[in-house]
Amino acid sequence: MCGIIGVIDRTRQCMDGTGIRAALSQMDERGSGEGAGYAVYGAFPDFKDYYAVHVFFDNLHETKPLVEEELSKWGIIEHQEAIPTYDQPNIRKVHFPWRFFFKPDSHLMPWSTTPADDIVTHLVMKINSSIPGALVYASGKNVAVFKASGWPEDVADFYRIQDYKGYLWLGHNRYPTNTPGWWGGAHPFNLLHWSVVHNGEITSYGTNRRYIESYGYRCSMYTDTEVVAYLFDLLIRRHGLSIETAVKALAPPFWDEIDQMPERDKEIMRAIRLTYGSALMNGPFAIVVANHDSMVGFTDRIKLRPLVSGELGNRLYISSEEAAIRTMEPDVGEIIMPKAGEPVIGRVRG
Amino acid sequence: MVDTIRIDAKGMHYTPLNKAIRAAVASGARKIELDHVMGQRFIADGLRGNVEIVINGVPGGDLGMFMSGPTCIVHGNCEHAPGNTMDSGTIVIHGNAGDAVAHSMRGGMIFVRDDIGYRGGIHMKQYKEKRPILVIGGSARAFLGEYMAGGLILILGRKGKFPDIDRGIGSGIHGGKIIIRGSVTDHNLGVGAKKNDLKEEERQEIAPLIEKFTGFFGLDPAPLLNDRYYVITPSSARPFASKYTWEV
Numbered sequence: 001m002c003g004i005i006g007v008i009d010r011t012r013q014c015m016d017g018t019g020i021r022a023a024l025s026q027m028d029e030r031g032s033g034e035g036a037g038y039a040v041y042g043a044f045p046d047f048k049d050y051y052a053v054h055v056f057f058d059n060l061h062e063t064k065p066l067v068e069e070e071l072s073k074w075g076i077i078e079h080q081e082a083i084p085t086y087d088q089p090n091i092r093k094v095h096f097p098w099r100f101f102f103k104p105d106s107h108l109m110p111w112s113t114t115p116a117d118d119i120v121t122h123l124v125m126k127i128n129s130s131i132p133g134a135l136v137y138a139s140g141k142n143v144a145v146f147k148a149s150g151w152p153e154d155v156a157d158f159y160r161i162q163d164y165k166g167y168l169w170l171g172h173n174r175y176p177t178n179t180p181g182w183w184g185g186a187h188p189f190n191l192l193h194w195s196v197v198h199n200g201e202i203t204s205y206g207t208n209r210r211y212i213e214s215y216g217y218r219c220s221m222y223t224d225t226e227v228v229a230y231l232f233d234l235l236i237r238r239h240g241l242s243i244e245t246a247v248k249a250l251a252p253p254f255w256d257e258i259d260q261m262p263e264r265d266k267e268i269m270r271a272i273r274l275t276y277g278s279a280l281m282n283g284p285f286a287i288v289v290a291n292h293d294s295m296v297g298f299t300d301r302i303k304l305r306p307l308v309s310g311e312l313g314n315r316l317y318i319s320s321e322e323a324a325i326r327t328m329e330p331d332v333g334e335i336i337m338p339k340a341g342e343p344v345i346g347r348v349r350g
Numbered sequence: 351m352v353d354t355i356r357i358d359a360k361g362m363h364y365t366p367l368n369k370a371i372r373a374a375v376a377s378g379a380r381k382i383e384l385d386h387v388m389g390q391r392f393i394a395d396g397l398r399g400n401v402e403i404v405i406n407g408v409p410g411g412d413l414g415m416f417m418s419g420p421t422c423i424v425h426g427n428c429e430h431a432p433g434n435t436m437d438s439g440t441i442v443i444h445g446n447a448g449d450a451v452a453h454s455m456r457g458g459m460i461f462v463r464d465d466i467g468y469r470g471g472i473h474m475k476q477y478k479e480k481r482p483i484l485v486i487g488g489s490a491r492a493f494l495g496e497y498m499a500g501g502l503i504l505i506l507g508r509k510g511k512f513p514d515i516d517r518g519i520g521s522g523i524h525g526g527k528i529i530i531r532g533s534v535t536d537h538n539l540g541v542g543a544k545k546n547d548l549k550e551e552e553r554q555e556i557a558p559l560i561e562k563f564t565g566f567f568g569l570d571p572a573p574l575l576n577d578r579y580y581v582i583t584p585s586s587a588r589p590f591a592s593k594y595t596w597e598v
Binding site: 026027029254256257260302303306308321322323324326327335337339340 | 388389391408410427429430446448467468469492493517518537
């Protein structure tokens with residue numbers, strides 16, 4: 001059990017973190033106080049063209065120079081700072097959250113069609129697998145991630161998320177089941193433009209991990225949700241699938257349902273299942289994934305975790321519970337329950 | 351004796367809220383009205399007595415769990431599993447409800463004006479005079495009556511197309527009955543479930559339930575009373591006999 005929520009403003013009107021803090025705290029019952037976090041798009045207008053590389057350091061004097069050295073091999077660090085935190089009685093500050101605003105030198109990866117993204121992905125995987133005591137937990141442009149071990153309201157106050165503004169927010173309240181609660185295991189998980197919050201278990205984690213590692217990703221956070229971020233990056237950014245098709249690959253219809261489809265849909269769906277069999281995610285899950293332009297929520301194919309959505313004006317809300325949405329937006333319209341395995345998608349206009 | 355007690359639940363955790371409800375019942379209140387309910391779980395859980403609880407807002411999961419006797423009237427939607435293992439009493443929901451409505455329900459009645467989510471009536475059961483009843487005005491999502499062991503689920507399909515598009519109706523059913531207005535394709539029947547037309551005595555059985563339902567929500571029962579219904583029951587006396595035990 002975990003609690004998830006996301007909101008997107010289709011006209012990029014910004015919201016501060018007050019609303020999502022209240023909404024996520026409303027779902028405290030879904031967590032255990034061992035992990036909570038938030039992601040916000042549009043958080044760094046002064047550095048919007050730089051990759052915001054967020055790192056948890058165990059200590060600064062030993063490991064930070066090693067990370068700086070890696071980053072400097074591939075580009076320039078325009079600015080760096082300790083992420084401001086404010087002591088909370090219920091949060092033990094076991095890591096030092098730090099952020100680098102980084103610009104990769106695209107000439108250094110001439111064989112890639114998306115060299116800047118690929119350089120940053122390479123750096124994230126390399127640092128996380130080779131520098132003990134440093135964990136890169138976010139790396140997108142203009143995206144901030146705030147997470148720690150604690151309750152949603154304490155984590156929000158620890159980073160003072162009300163001081164940040166953005167047009168798309170995700171929030172997650174963790175109830176760790178298969179692995180211990182730790183800062184790196186708190187959600188959202190982020191890679192480049194992708195941020196993921198997840199309630200449930202990916203029981204196909206082993207298969208998915210082998211698949212994703214064969215494309216150069218390295219899993220380092222001891223929890224299943226990490227693969228979801230990497231799968232979205234692979235299927236959408238690198239393979240060029242649409243969001244709808246990617247969701248069909250990750251949570252496909254059953255074969256007996258495919259057999260009943262019109263001939264053309266049947267052919268497409270069979271091709272997706274055969275191509276992406278190892279990307280298929282099994283187990284109970286409800287997931288919200290975001291990038292700069294969109295937010296998508298979907299559940300596993302037999303709906304073993306809750307997910308509802310609602311709209312008001314330009315804003316789309318997706319959450320585990322209706323009450324969380326209504327806490328953030330009391331005037332929200334009709335609450336919809338998306339069908340199992342079918343995505344609900346909000347996109348910014350223009 | 352105070353007859354009606356109002357409680358403002360705004361910002362209140364469910365523990366003090368339930369304590370206040372129990373104190374009101376103990377003081378002899380016959381009606382309790384809860385305002386600004388927003389996601390508080392476990393309301394009226396394990397509560398006994400002859401009391402009506404009006405809930406204004408969105409109650410959290412497991413409303414009326416183990417409840418024995420009271421009536422809960424919800425003006426809003428419900429989250430997951432209202433009536434979980436409910437023993438007796440009534441829940442009336444003026445809106446939708448989430449997944450696993452009437453989960454393991456063992457007695458009493460639930461009426462939902464609109465739609466419910468997945469696995470409605472999962473593992474409902476019955477014993478002697480205890481026979482739970484779940485009436486849905488709209489439609490239900492997949493796996494309706496999953497592992498059902500007793501009781502009655504009645505789907506009135508007031509909005510039309512549902513639930514003939516969803517799979518696994520009565521999946522694993524080994525007791526009880528699901529009655530659905532409209533069409534049910536064989537493809538959407540779950541493992542161990544079979545479909546029949548409504549018999550005359552079954553029509554007579556559901557008529558008072560339909561009238562009760564329309565009475566709660568101020569609707570006309572006429573179009574529902576004489577329409578076509580299908581009845582889903584276990585395919586045999588023990589459809590899963592060979593699944594878990596070896597028998598010669």
